[in-house]
Amino acid sequence: MIALGFVLIYKATRIINFATSEFMMIGAYLCYTFLMLSDIPVIPTFILVMLCAAALGFLVELAILCHMLLGQLIISVIMVTIGLS
Numbered sequence: 547m548i549a550l551g552f553v554l555i556y557k558a559t560r561i562i563n564f565a566t567s568e569f570m571m572i573g574a575y576l577c578y579t580f581l582m583l584s585d586i587p588v589i590p591t592f593i594l595v596m597l598c599a600a601a602l603g604f605l606v607e608l609a610i611l612c613h614m615l616l617g618q619l620i621i622s623v624i625m626v627t628i629g630l631s
Contacts, residue, residue, distance in 0.1 A: 547570070548567045548570055551566045551567075551570065560620075561623050561624065561627070562624055562627070563627045564624070564630075565627045565628075565630035565631040567631070568630070568631045572599065573595055573596075573598075573599040576595045576598055577592065580594060580595065606630065610626060610630070611626065614626050
């Protein structure tokens with residue numbers, strides 16, 4: 547699944563995003579935390595984790611990556627994704 551995420555992001559943006567696996571790991575930790583600390587069933591927890599992960603990804607894109615994609619060298623963007631990871 548992580549390799550599929552790498553491929554989808556690379557095909558869509560032509561940039562290697564090294565923070566992909568870390569964002570997936572954050573989603574896994576959120577799922578574990580929601581399941582262990584609350585009495586929410588699995589399916590609503592999964593939906594909640596997807597919403598939280600999407601919000602986090604959107605905020606990172608809006609705050610950091612969209613400014614880097616405009617006129618910057620590709621290596622600069624790759625270094626930012628390494629820093630995010």
